[in-house]
Amino acid sequence: MEWINRTRTIKFILIIIAILLGVASLVFSNYLVRDLAREESTRMEIWTEAMRTFNNADEGTDLSLVLTVIRGNSNIPVIVLDNKGGIDSYSNVRIQSSDTLGYLMQRAAVMREAGHIIRMDMNEPGEYYDVCYDDSMMLKRLEVYPYVQFGVFVVFLAVALFALLSMKRSEQNRVWVGLSKETAHQLGTPISSLMAWTEILRTTYPDDELIPEMNKDVRRLEIIAERFSKIGSLPETTPENLGEALQRVVDYISRRTSEHVAITLHQPERPVMVRMCSPLFEWVIENLCKNAIDAMNGEGKIDIHVAQTDERVYIDVEDTGKGIQKSHFSDVFSPGFTTKKRGWGLGLSLAKRIIESYHKGRIYVKHSELNKGTVFRIELRK
Numbered sequence: 001m002e003w004i005n006r007t008r009t010i011k012f013i014l015i016i017i018a019i020l021l022g023v024a025s026l027v028f029s030n031y032l033v034r035d036l037a038r039e040e041s042t043r044m045e046i047w048t049e050a051m052r053t054f055n056n057a058d059e060g061t062d063l064s065l066v067l068t069v070i071r072g073n074s075n076i077p078v079i080v081l082d083n084k085g086g087i088d089s090y091s092n093v094r095i096q097s098s099d100t101l102g103y104l105m106q107r108a109a110v111m112r113e114a115g116h117i118i119r120m121d122m123n124e125p126g127e128y129y130d131v132c133y134d135d136s137m138m139l140k141r142l143e144v145y146p147y148v149q150f151g152v153f154v155v156f157l158a159v160a161l162f163a164l165l166s167m168k169r170s171e172q173n174r175v176w177v178g179l180s181k182e183t184a185h186q187l188g189t190p191i192s193s194l195m196a197w198t199e200i201l202r203t204t205y206p207d208d209e210l211i212p213e214m215n216k217d218v219r220r221l222e223i224i225a226e227r228f229s230k231i232g233s234l235p236e237t238t239p240e241n242l243g244e245a246l247q248r249v250v251d252y253i254s255r256r257t258s259e260h261v262a263i264t265l266h267q268p269e270r271p272v273m274v275r276m277c278s279p280l281f282e283w284v285i286e287n288l289c290k291n292a293i294d295a296m297n298g299e300g301k302i303d304i305h306v307a308q309t310d311e312r313v314y315i316d317v318e319d320t321g322k323g324i325q326k327s328h329f330s331d332v333f334s335p336g337f338t339t340k341k342r343g344w345g346l347g348l349s350l351a352k353r354i355i356e357s358y359h360k361g362r363i364y365v366k367h368s369e370l371n372k373g374t375v376f377r378i379e380l381r382k
Helices: 002-056 064-071 100-113 137-204 210-231 242-255 278-295 347-358
Strands: 078-081 087-091 117-121 128-133 238-241 261-266 273-276 300-308 312-319 362-369 373-381
Touching (some): 002 064, 002 078, 002 117, 002 128, 002 137, 137 210, 238 242, 242 261, 242 273, 242 278, 242 300, 273 278, 273 373, 278 300, 278 312, 278 347, 278 373
Parallel strands (some): 261 300
Antiparallel strands (some): 078 087, 117 128, 238 273, 300 312, 312 373, 362 373
């Protein structure tokens, strides 16, 4: 559990650092855009003053510098309006309509609403021009660039996290497969020996009542080895009677647990058929029941409810144990998570793998309340 919390903390810190870097880049870019916008505004004030000087100049005035300033504006869109609101001149405006005058008037109105207007007073009383201007194409692109940059950064971060999680999941799968195959292999020899010894005992003591029970336990070991073998490969699913599979689990657990634990199966009268791998599915139910018994400290009630729709089957395993904190609903399926003093914390992780990877279903904590109990739900396709 400590390892899971430490891993989660590291991931959280890395994500926070990435977000802070992205936000810092966005803020810096916006600051740069504002500086460029102020610079363009200053340039337009100078341009307007140059136009005023040009219009008010007499024949002896040297206009070389003024003309240089006026001609120097090659990227900022400008529309000059007379004192009656009509179009006097324009430059750097890309006409995108057949109605040139109407389009220019519309653009000028947008510029005025944005506050991009400078009054150019002339020498004659009451005579003036309004210089309307817009952001240059470069500035507009720079305004959008920070958000594009942030979007690309977020996508890159998401792809990187997905790749890391996929690599981790792939490595976990290889570990599961290797461990499962090795376990099945190691169990094979002692199980064969036990089968031979029980057969000798049955022949030597045909009337002994304990030998059939020993055979059942040996058969149980065979099933466990078969389960590990199936986990190490892709198991085949076949249509099975869900009620019969659940009843086998209930019978097995009931015989091997305290009489103070009552396990009850509630299912429809008509058989419920589901595509499943029975050995692995029964293992999941066993795991949920054993966890429930541990949570109840060997005393309580377990109810298994079966319901179905046209497309799905729902299995709820409900206990009267100590419950699970809501913040741990997803953690319980993580490898290594356990609240027990003993155990590896692999049971529910393995159950999730069996249900989701092999049966294409879902398993999750439907409801839990501290000191009252927990309900695990399994959803399977028909």
